Amino acid sequence: MAAVASLSLFITFSFFSYFETGGSTAQVPLLMWSTDSLPPVPSSSAGRITSDHQLASYLASAFETGxxxxxxFLQDKLSKDDFTTFAGVFGNEEDGVFRNLKGLLRSSASSVTFPAVAWSPSTSTAALLEEQLGAAPAPVDVDTLSRVDVDPSVSNLLVVNLPYCTSLQKSCREVLHNNDEVIAKVVSTMEDKNVPYTAMYTGGRPSRVISEPAAAERPVARALLQAVIPEVRPPVMFNASGGPCIMMWARNLNVTFLPGSNWTDLAVDTPSLTESMCNSTNSLLVLSYPTGVTLSFSMSQQFYPVSARNWxxxxxxxxxxxxVTASFVGSRAIYAPAEYSFHCQSVSSFGDALLVPNSTNPNVSDWRLNFIDFQIQGFGLTNTTDFSYASDCAGFFTPGIWMGLLTSLLMLSIFVYGLHMIMQLNTMDRFDDPKGPSISVPQSE
Incomplete structure (x- = not known):
């Protein structure tokens, strides 16, 4: 009964926390169940964001002895909206995306939920657990866990990384359904080993950050519904001694280092630009991230006599x-007038690639890039806040337009040919003219 009540409170807490939390604090949900008893959730966390300190205090009480x-189960991204957007997540058993998770919460000896746990890039649930348990996190999967022996006499922190849906993967429903199957298989493996465990399901970062004003700031009187404009990150800008020099912005800077592995979005972190440089002919934008990954963009400009302008x-x-460094050469499609910026909805190193791999090192043959809604300008910046006019990579004659034009041309050719054939028809006036001479057929005796 405690698991069912906890599951019902999760939906209730999600509703009230949406309206009672103020500001734009990023948050992730946390589901927790165990084969042993868990301490009750403090009442102060109901309908409010649980801080790192409050979560650490709860984990300390849950793992204080023995x-x-x-x-x-650490998913790349997770938010309360993922439980409400996809129909049947905690509803219809047949259509349920997380029906195995629902069953585990119901059948466990004890379970608790934290609908909203404060998230920041500097803190993580894995770090809090490592501090409380005194055990280093060990990444595992279903196959690895089935082959290793888990010693219940010492504390163990087993981390199962789960992907999240992106534009490059399968649908969100299918990805979340696969994650649910992985959770069920891992838990089944632990039960086969007869090892007591405590399971936690949360996200490495929020999949959505909804910015809402605090309840005290909202007017009590009636008001028209207004669209909430999502917060947009400012562009990355490198300033030289003479002013702004390079500007770049992307909704996602996705990179991956292994085939089939999860994509890492570098755009969510703030990079260092200390190694960047620019002059009248060359620009180099170097983005150094705290994770140790470095992304460099090399640009140049020159005068073309045919167009009588710099590009x-x-x-x-x-x-x-x-x-280890992987190099990707820009194709001829990535260009613009020197006083313009370049924009493209997708710049990738695979498929219809605008970035061609140019590395002989076999260790980087599987590295891939995919920049979504990418815009960059390395020369001719005259404004410190906006790009210049954008030259887009999408041509005017798209494949759909070409298909329509060719189909129309084919139909017009058939029509003209048929009309020409009809106009060339002649009547047989010898037999149809009643005033003409009759045909005489001589008879022989």
Whole structure:
């Protein structure tokens, strides 16, 4: 009954926390169940954001004595909206995306939920668990866990990384359904080993950040519904001694280092630009991230007599991680007038690639880039807040337009040919003219 009540409170808390939390604090939900008893959730966390300190205090009370084995199912992204957007998540059993998770919460000896846990890039649930358990996190999957022996006499922190849906993967429903199957298989493996455990399901960061004004700031009187404009990150700008020099913005800077592995979005972190440089002919934008990944954009401009103007090109993009560098050469499609910026909805190194891999090192053959809603300008900046006019990579004659034009031309050709054939028809006046001479057929006896 406690698990069912906890599950019902999760939906209730999600509703009230949406209206009672103020500001734009990023938050992730946390579901927790165990084969042993768990301490009750403090009443102060109901309908409010649970801070890092409050979560650490709860974990300290849950793991204060003895050894514990913790299964941390860490999804790349997770928000309360993921439980409400997809129909049947905690509803219809047949259509349920997380029906296995629902069953585990119901059948466990004890379960609790934290609908809104404060999230920041500097803190994580894995770090809090590592501090409380005194055990280093060990990444595992279903196959690895089935082959290793888990010692219940010491504390263990087993981390199962789960992907989240992106524009490059399968649908969100299918990805979340696969994650639910993985959770069920891992828990089943632990039960086969007869090892007591405490399982936690949360996100590495929010999948959505909804900015809402505080309740005290909202007017009590009637008001028209207004659209909430999502917060947009400012562009990355490198300033030289003479003023702004390079500007770049992207909704997502996705990189991956292994085939089939999760994509990492570098755009969510703030990079260092200390190694960047620019002059009248060359610009180099170097984004150094705290994770140790470095992304470099090399651009140049020159005068073309045919067009009588300067053009700039994105010559190459370099991705560096752990001392290994992969180079990608910009194709002829990545160019614009020097006083313009370049914009493209998708710039990738695979498929219809605008960035061509140019590395002989076999260790980087599987590295991939995919920039979504990408815009960059390396020369001719005259404004410190906005790009210049954008030259888009999408041509005017798209494949759909070409298909329509060719189909119309084919139909018009058939029509003209048929009309020409009809106009060339002649009547047989010898037999149809009643005033003409009759045909005489001589008879022989």
């Amino acid at each position: 050894a514990h084995t913790v299964l941390l 700039f090109t994105l010559d190459s993009v370099q991705l560096q991680s752990n001392g």
